[in-house]
Amino acid sequence: MSVPQFFFGYFAVMLIGLSIMVVTRKNPVHSVILMLVLFVHIAGVYLFLNAEFLAAIQIIIYAGAILVMFLFVIMLLDLKKEVTERRFLKPWPLGLVVAGTFMVFITAVLGKLTVFPEPGKYSIDRIQAEGMMMTIGKVLYTEYLLPFEIASLILLVAIIGAIVLAKKRLE
Amino acid sequence: MVNLYNIRLLSPEIILVMVALMLLLLDLMVRRKEIIAYAGLAGVFISAYVNFRLVALGWSDTSLVGMFMFDGYANFFKLIFYINLALTILISLRYTVIERGALGAYYSLLFFATAGMMLMAGATDLITLYMGLELMALSTYVLAGIIRKELRSSEAAIKYFFLGAFSSAILLYGISLSYGLTGSTNLKEIAAALYKLNLIDNPITVLGLIFFIVAFGFKIALVPFHMWAPDVYEGAPTPVTAFMSIGPKAAGFAVMGRVLFEAFGSLQAEWSYILMVLAVLTMATGSIIALAQTNIKRMLAYSSIAHAGYALLGIIAGTDGGLSSMMNYMFIYIFMNIGAFAIVIMLRSEGVKGENLEDYAGLAKSHPVTSALMLVFMFSLAGIPPTAGFIAKFYVFVEAVRADNVTLVVIAVLFSMVSAFFYLRVVVYMYMKEPKEEAVVTTSVPMSIALAITTVMILFIGVYPFYLLSFVKQSILG
Numbered sequence: 346m347s348v349p350q351f352f353f354g355y356f357a358v359m360l361i362g363l364s365i366m367v368v369t370r371k372n373p374v375h376s377v378i379l380m381l382v383l384f385v386h387i388a389g390v391y392l393f394l395n396a397e398f399l400a401a402i403q404i405i406i407y408a409g410a411i412l413v414m415f416l417f418v419i420m421l422l423d424l425k426k427e428v429t430e431r432r433f434l435k436p437w438p439l440g441l442v443v444a445g446t447f448m449v450f451i452t453a454v455l456g457k458l459t460v461f462p463e464p465g466k467y468s469i470d471r472i473q474a475e476g477m478m479m480t481i482g483k484v485l486y487t488e489y490l491l492p493f494e495i496a497s498l499i500l501l502v503a504i505i506g507a508i509v510l511a512k513k514r515l516e
Numbered sequence: 517m518v519n520l521y522n523i524r525l526l527s528p529e530i531i532l533v534m535v536a537l538m539l540l541l542l543d544l545m546v547r548r549k550e551i552i553a554y555a556g557l558a559g560v561f562i563s564a565y566v567n568f569r570l571v572a573l574g575w576s577d578t579s580l581v582g583m584f585m586f587d588g589y590a591n592f593f594k595l596i597f598y599i600n601l602a603l604t605i606l607i608s609l610r611y612t613v614i615e616r617g618a619l620g621a622y623y624s625l626l627f628f629a630t631a632g633m634m635l636m637a638g639a640t641d642l643i644t645l646y647m648g649l650e651l652m653a654l655s656t657y658v659l660a661g662i663i664r665k666e667l668r669s670s671e672a673a674i675k676y677f678f679l680g681a682f683s684s685a686i687l688l689y690g691i692s693l694s695y696g697l698t699g700s701t702n703l704k705e706i707a708a709a710l711y712k713l714n715l716i717d718n719p720i721t722v723l724g725l726i727f728f729i730v731a732f733g734f735k736i737a738l739v740p741f742h743m744w745a746p747d748v749y750e751g752a753p754t755p756v757t758a759f760m761s762i763g764p765k766a767a768g769f770a771v772m773g774r775v776l777f778e779a780f781g782s783l784q785a786e787w788s789y790i791l792m793v794l795a796v797l798t799m800a801t802g803s804i805i806a807l808a809q810t811n812i813k814r815m816l817a818y819s820s821i822a823h824a825g826y827a828l829l830g831i832i833a834g835t836d837g838g839l840s841s842m843m844n845y846m847f848i849y850i851f852m853n854i855g856a857f858a859i860v861i862m863l864r865s866e867g868v869k870g871e872n873l874e875d876y877a878g879l880a881k882s883h884p885v886t887s888a889l890m891l892v893f894m895f896s897l898a899g900i901p902p903t904a905g906f907i908a909k910f911y912v913f914v915e916a917v918r919a920d921n922v923t924l925v926v927i928a929v930l931f932s933m934v935s936a937f938f939y940l941r942v943v944v945y946m947y948m949k950e951p952k953e954e955a956v957v958t959t960s961v962p963m964s965i966a967l968a969i970t971t972v973m974i975l976f977i978g979v980y981p982f983y984l985l986s987f988v989k990q991s992i993l994g
Contacts (some may be wrong), residue, residue: 491584506655
C-alpha cells in the first residue's frame with residue numbers, strides 16, 4: 346500500500362466511523378465534540394486533494410463558527426432529560442435496511458466509474474503557480490459571479506427569516 | 517466575460533430583489549399597511565414590463581458565462597411567476613393574521629422566492645440552478661411558518677424545511693455525480709460530454725439522473741416524495757399555500773424540463789420510463805387519498821399532487837409538443853388553484869374557519885356569487901369543459917397519445933374521473949345541502965379583482981384556447 350493510499354484509507358475509515366458515532370451518542374455534548382474531530386478530518390481530506398484553502402475554510406467556519414452554534418443550541422436543551430430519552434424512532438431497523446441497500450447499490454454502481462473526463466483548465470500546476478486564493482477569487486468573481494451573488498441573497502433571506510420567526514412580539 | 521450587456525438580461529430579477537428590499541424599509545415608514553402591498557404590485561408590473569421590453573428587443577442570450585439563459589422557455593415560466601406573485605399579493609391583502617404580523621417581511625419574502633424561481637427557470641448551469649432553488653426554498657420555508665402563534669404553521673415550516681434540506685442534499689449528490697463524470701456543471705457541456713465520452717450507458721449517469729428526478733420530484737410533490745405536501749399546505753397560511761402550490765411546482769417543472777431535455781436528452785428512454793412509474797403513482801395517490809379528506813386545504817393539497825402527475829405526462833412524451841403542453845398546463849393551473857384558495861380565504865372568519873367541507877354546506881343559498889365562482893374553479897380543476905382545466909388536460913393527453921403512451925393516458929383519464937368525485941362533492945355541499953350555520957364571507961376589492969381575473973381567464977382559455985396555445989408554441993421556439 347502506498348503512502349497516499351494509506352492516508353486516504355485512514356481518513357475514509359475515520360470519517361465514516363466518526364459520522365456513525367456522532368449520530369449514535371446519547372449525550373449531545375459528546376456528539377458535538379465528535380463532530381469537531383469529524384470536521385478536522387474532513388479538512389484533512391481537502392489537504393490531501395491539494396485544496397489547502399478549502400481546508401483552512403473548513404476549520405475556520407465549520408470547526409469554529411458552526412460548532413459554536415451547535416453548542417449554543419445544546420445549552421438550550423434539557424441535557425439530563427435528553428440523555429435518558431430514546432435516541433431513534435421505533436422503526437430504525439427499517440431505515441438501516443434501506444440505507445444498507447442504498448450503500449450496496451451505490452458501491453456497485455460507483456465501481457463502474459472507468460471513464461474520466463478531460464482534466465479542466467485549473468490543473469494543480471496552474472493553481473500552484475497562480476496561488477490558490479488568487480485562482481478561487483478570480484473564478485468566483487468572473488465565471489461564478491451570478492451564483493456568488495445569489496448566495497448573498499440567500500444569506501439575506503436567512504437573516505430576515507430568523508428575525509421574522511424569532512422576534513419576541515409582533516405588534 | 518461579464519459585461520454590461522449580459523447583466524442587462526438579469527434586470528427583471530434585479531428589480532424584483534430591489535423591490536423586496538424596498539418593501540422591507542417601507543414597512544418601517546408607512547402607517548397604512550396596504551401601501552406595502554400596492555407598492556409590491558407596482559414592483560411586479562415594473563419588473564414584468566422590463567422583462568417584456570427585453571423580449572421585445574429580441575435579446576436572447578446566455579448571460580454571465582453560460583450561467584443564465586434569457587430565452588422563450590424561461591420567459592414563459594417567468595410570466596407564470598409574475599402572475600402567481602401578483603395574484604398572491606391581491607389575495608393576501610385582507611388576510612388578517614398576516615396583516616397583524618410581519619407584513620413587510622411577508623411581502624419581501626414573496627419577492628425573494630419569486631426571484632429564486634425566475635433564476636431557476638433561466639439557469640443553464642447546475643450551480644445557478646441550485647442557488648436559485650435554495651433562494652426559493654428558504655423564502656418559502658419562512659413563509660410557511662410566518663404565523664408563529666399557530667402551532668400548525670410552525671410545524672408546517674419545520675417539516676418543509678427538513679424535507680427540503682433532504683432533497684437539496686440529494687440534488688447536490690446528483691450534481692456531484694454528473695460533474696465527476698463529465699467534468700462540467702453546464703447543461704450543454706454535460707450533454708456534449710455524455711456523447712463524447714460515451715457515458716450514455718454508464719450506470720453512474722443513470723444514478724445521477726435518478727438523483728435529479730428525486731430532488732425535483734420533492735419540489736413538485738411527486739409520489740413517493742409528496743409526504744410533506746398535505747401537512748405543509750394545511751398548516752401554512754392560506755395565501756402562502758396558494759403561492760406555494762404553484763410557484764415552486766412550476767419552477768420544479770421548469771428545471772426538470774430543462775435538465776432532462778438539455779443535459780440528459782440522450783437518456784430519454786431511461787428518464788421517461790422512471791417518470792412514467794412516478795406519474796402513475798402520483799395520479800393514483802393524489803386522486804384516491806383526496807377522496808377521504810374533509811379539510812379543503814388538505815384536499816387541494818392532494819389535488820395538486822394529482823395535477824403534478826397529469827402535467828408530468830407532457831415531459832414523459834419527450835417532444836417539444838409535450839413540453840409545451842406541460843407549460844400550458846402550468847399556466848392554466850395558476851388561475852384555477854389561486855381561485856379555489858381565494859374562496860377558502862374569503863370563507864375564513866373567526867368562528868367558521870372555512871377549511872372544512874361542512875362549512876360549504878348550503879353556501880349557494882346565502883352567497884350565490886361566491887358559490888358560482890367556486891363551482892367554476894372546481895369544474896376547472898376536475899377538467900370539465902368549457903373551463904380551462906379541460907384544455908390543460910386535453911393537450912397533455914393529446915401529446916402523450918402522439919408519443920405512443922396510450923396506456924398512460926387511459927390510466928390518467930381513469931384517475932381524472934376519480935378526482936372529479938371530490939371536486940364535485942364541494943359543489944354538492946354548496947348547492948344541495950342545508951346550511952348548518954350562517955357562513956360569513958369577507959370580501960374586499962383586491963380579492964374581487966383576483967377572483968375576476970382568475971374566473972375570466974379560466975373561461976376565456978376554456979373557450980378560446982388558441983391564443984394561449986400559439987403563445988406557448990412561440991415561447992418554446994425562441
